[in-house]
Amino acid sequence: MKPPSFEYVVADSIEHALHLLADGGDDAKVIAGGQSLVPLLNFRMARPSLLVDINQVPGLANIKKIDQGIAIGALTRHAKLITSKTITQNLPLLPEAAAWIAHPQIRNRGTIGGSLAHADASAELPVALLALDAHVKVMSLRGKRRIPIKDLLVSHFVSSILPDEIIVEVTVPIPPSGTGAAFDEFSRRHGDYAIGGAAAIVTLDDNNRCVSARITVLGGGSTAIRCQDAESLLLGSTPTTTDIAAAAKTAVTGLEPVSTVHGSSVYRQEVIRTLVERTLTRALLRARPTMESMD
Incomplete structure (x- = not known):
């Protein structure tokens, strides 16, 4: 399919881009890489009257x-x-x-x-x-x-x-020392939309007790989700495999993944549970590489 007609302007500064957006109102959209917006245009799921290209705006690609x-x-x-x-x-x-x-x-x-x-x-x-x-x-x-x-x-x-x-x-923010992190997801083919995914960040003290934990999941609902009840199970403990399994089970409690041709809601929930368990295990080992066992 082809996108609907629109005006296209390349902004040469952030101020230029902001003025274009303000003048364009709700019908103006920003475009940079275009990897998300262009497919929406082609399927006519988005119909902006103005596209403001910000690729030439200086200073927006710095990492410091x-x-x-x-x-x-x-x-x-x-x-x-x-x-x-x-x-x-x-x-x-x-x-x-x-x-x-x-x-x-x-x-x-x-x-x-x-x-x-x-x-x-x-x-x-x-x-x-x-x-x-x-x-x-x-x-x-x-x-x-x-x-x-x-x-x-x-x-x-x-x-x-x-x-x-x-x-x-x-x-x-840069995580403190003693922190380990991991991300994982599952899809039918690498590059396809994920059936489920998870990220885990844990910080351990010198006695390998968990002083901070953050668990987030992909595909569990209408947006990225933080699993705070699961995190609280780990705080203050020296996490074992049993603790990790319990946290993973708690993380998916109440999630309502949408059923798709790639899997039912129940199946996707189980995928996410497995990935939470996997990322937590990996994050803990990265936080304290000397931890030989979590049993």
Whole structure:
């Protein structure tokens, strides 16, 4: 199919882009990598009258350390998340999750800002960034806002970004020492939409007691989901395989994955439970490599 007609303007600065969005109203859309928006255009699920291309806006693809952690420009490509030393050394969960995104061609074009703005419930980066307690900075002619990921993701394909706002940066705190993280997902073929997925981040003290845990899942509902009841089961304990299994079971309690041709809701829930157990186990071993056994 072909997209409906629209006006296309390349913005040369963030101010230029913001003025275009403000003038275009609800019928204007931002385009960067286009890996999510273009298919929607082709299927006529999106019908903007104006596309504002921000690829030429300077400064939106930087990755740098800041006091709060790591600042990642919204135009940072998925592939860069995998190769950046700043990311891999400080936020290893992100490259692990990004490696699951579709195929190399898409990772070379897709952007972190676009993935978050698209708010796909089956996307990897929202799940990983929710586990990492990230925030996004958005701008409009009215000023700037800092939005926690948990408040950004509203529902499937729905975010809290207003029509005249642009994501310009993602800030992610660097986890403390003694932290391990893991991401995993399952699909029929690598690159297909995931049937289920999970991210886990745990921090252990010098006695291998869990002082912090964050568990998030992909495919469990209309958006990325944090499983706080499951996290609380691990806090203060020296986690065993029994504890991990209990946390994984609690994580999927109440989830309502949508049944698809690839699997029923019950099947997808079981996939997610298995992946939570797997990622928790891997994260704990990475937090304390000297832990030979969790029995």
